[in-house]
Amino acid sequence: MADSVTQKSASLKTQLPVNTGYAMSVVTHIKYPVIGIALLLGFWWLGGYLIAQDPDLSAFSDFAPAATFSALLGMIASGELWPPIWASLGRIIAGLFWGIVIGVPLGVLVGYVKIALAVANVPFQFLRMISPLAWMPIAVLAFETWNSAIVFLIFMATVWPIIFSTAHGVRRIDPNWFKVARNLGASAWQMLQRIVMPAIMTDVLVGIRLAVGVAWVVLVPAEYLGVSSGLGYAINDARDTLSYDTLGAVVIVIGVIGYLLDLLCNELVKRFNWHIE
Amino acid sequence: MGASISLDHISHGFSKSSALTLRHIDEFIEAGELVALIGRSGCGKSTLLQIIAGLIKPTQGCTRIDGKQVIKPSAKWNLMFQKASLYPWMTVKENAALGLNFAGLDKKQIDDRIDPLLSMLGLQDKKQQNVQRLSGGQQQRVALARSLATEPEVLLLDEPFSALDTFTRSALQAEVPAICKQRGITLVTVTHDIDEAVAMADRVFIMSQNRGEIVAQISLDLAWPRQQSAASFLAQRAELMQRFADTENQGCGQVSA
Numbered sequence: 001m002a003d004s005v006t007q008k009s010a011s012l013k014t015q016l017p018v019n020t021g022y023a024m025s026v027v028t029h030i031k032y033p034v035i036g037i038a039l040l041l042g043f044w045w046l047g048g049y050l051i052a053q054d055p056d057l058s059a060f061s062d063f064a065p066a067a068t069f070s071a072l073l074g075m076i077a078s079g080e081l082w083p084p085i086w087a088s089l090g091r092i093i094a095g096l097f098w099g100i101v102i103g104v105p106l107g108v109l110v111g112y113v114k115i116a117l118a119v120a121n122v123p124f125q126f127l128r129m130i131s132p133l134a135w136m137p138i139a140v141l142a143f144e145t146w147n148s149a150i151v152f153l154i155f156m157a158t159v160w161p162i163i164f165s166t167a168h169g170v171r172r173i174d175p176n177w178f179k180v181a182r183n184l185g186a187s188a189w190q191m192l193q194r195i196v197m198p199a200i201m202t203d204v205l206v207g208i209r210l211a212v213g214v215a216w217v218v219l220v221p222a223e224y225l226g227v228s229s230g231l232g233y234a235i236n237d238a239r240d241t242l243s244y245d246t247l248g249a250v251v252i253v254i255g256v257i258g259y260l261l262d263l264l265c266n267e268l269v270k271r272f273n274w275h276i277e
Numbered sequence: 278m279g280a281s282i283s284l285d286h287i288s289h290g291f292s293k294s295s296a297l298t299l300r301h302i303d304e305f306i307e308a309g310e311l312v313a314l315i316g317r318s319g320c321g322k323s324t325l326l327q328i329i330a331g332l333i334k335p336t337q338g339c340t341r342i343d344g345k346q347v348i349k350p351s352a353k354w355n356l357m358f359q360k361a362s363l364y365p366w367m368t369v370k371e372n373a374a375l376g377l378n379f380a381g382l383d384k385k386q387i388d389d390r391i392d393p394l395l396s397m398l399g400l401q402d403k404k405q406q407n408v409q410r411l412s413g414g415q416q417q418r419v420a421l422a423r424s425l426a427t428e429p430e431v432l433l434l435d436e437p438f439s440a441l442d443t444f445t446r447s448a449l450q451a452e453v454p455a456i457c458k459q460r461g462i463t464l465v466t467v468t469h470d471i472d473e474a475v476a477m478a479d480r481v482f483i484m485s486q487n488r489g490e491i492v493a494q495i496s497l498d499l500a501w502p503r504q505q506s507a508a509s510f511l512a513q514r515a516e517l518m519q520r521f522a523d524t525e526n527q528g529c530g531q532v533s534a
Contacts, residue, residue: 176362179332184376184427185352194378198366274366276409 041065060244068248075249085253087229092215095154099211103159104204107166108196124163132157132218136225146226157218158211165207169200201272209265216258279309279463280430282329286338289324298324299489311454311464313474315521316484322467326433329465330356342431352376352427359436361416363408369419370404376427394422414445425456432457434466450476451502458501475514476503483524492524
């Protein structure tokens, strides 16, 4: 019995520093993000409080944290939140899909063929500087539905970072990797599949990460126009109906999803990054 | 088994306006022979090696391996570069097996060929490691395994050990000829290291500094394996040094005594 107690005590003694160390590590990692979020909430609460105190602005007082979180919980409970999220994510995925399908091969082409880069550089730089939203009138004329027009705008937002990042990756490929692969009997397809794609994967994913960020920012204003679904539409609708608590809730959802999408892309970049520090 | 190499009237210039890098090279290398190509940096020896490998098309002439004209690279005449040029997203085994993968061999066939090769080169316990974690010498061994895996008839080495430390270089200078002799592989090594040439070759070609020609050759009458401290090795080294100096003097318009 005494032995058992001694053993348990020894076991606790050995476990305690490990657990404490782990807890300390977690605290160290989340300490600063928690402080940042607390500061943001503090400023938001202060802004809401000041608005509520001003009789001219008190109609906007529901934009404060308490009302917003209450509305958010209500939207989650009622299921009202999910349809606009799926609609927006569907458009992002469709736009990004075309951005990748067209951007990666074009990036490989301008990265690999010097003359293609010389020809495409100026037009691509020119087109890249045009706000994707500026294409809206043309998109509306060119596509039958508003939904397709928005997907086109997302495509226009995503394709440039993907092209440039892919081309950058191709230009960084060690020329000897091609020579060795040719020497080992690689076909053109094997060269692309086994050498080029793994070599540039990190750069392609960095391009996709940048593209997702731009696409998510462009999506909300794009959804103000024409469509009756999505988070942008939900914001517009909440403003029209003076539901500022709902508007605040949708803003939070947009921020959280944007953050999570970026986190996901970053994890993919880490997963496919073959550089060992 | 190895294959013979015939260099038929090879001349090469990188552009129409530039001077020829290589001029009128006519040589024959026997199947299974070990040849070293020495010369100063920029004399065209690496270019000649890439022409033999089919990576560069010569302006004039051609290479024939076992009588067949080389028109493109092949895993049967395999070039190893100064830099190991391994694929950093792959493990040791994946790098070594790449040529076999390209050839469409299945997993068992690959295992049967790669595992003994990695054991022979002292890499068996590292086969699942990422190649970035290996030392320079180990990386060059992986590159050698990759070249040998396709069972080449001709192995072409472009200063492959010049970036390695003395001990590793010395070990590989002994191991590579031994493997080639054992398997009957024809070896052409490009080097600017006289010791390396004597340690690894049956015959040494000397390239001129400016003219892009093979201006002299010397057959080395030494037993295998080569002992770098043996008197006969040092004597052959001295003879080669003298021949090299003579050819350089001739290249500068001076006549050797």
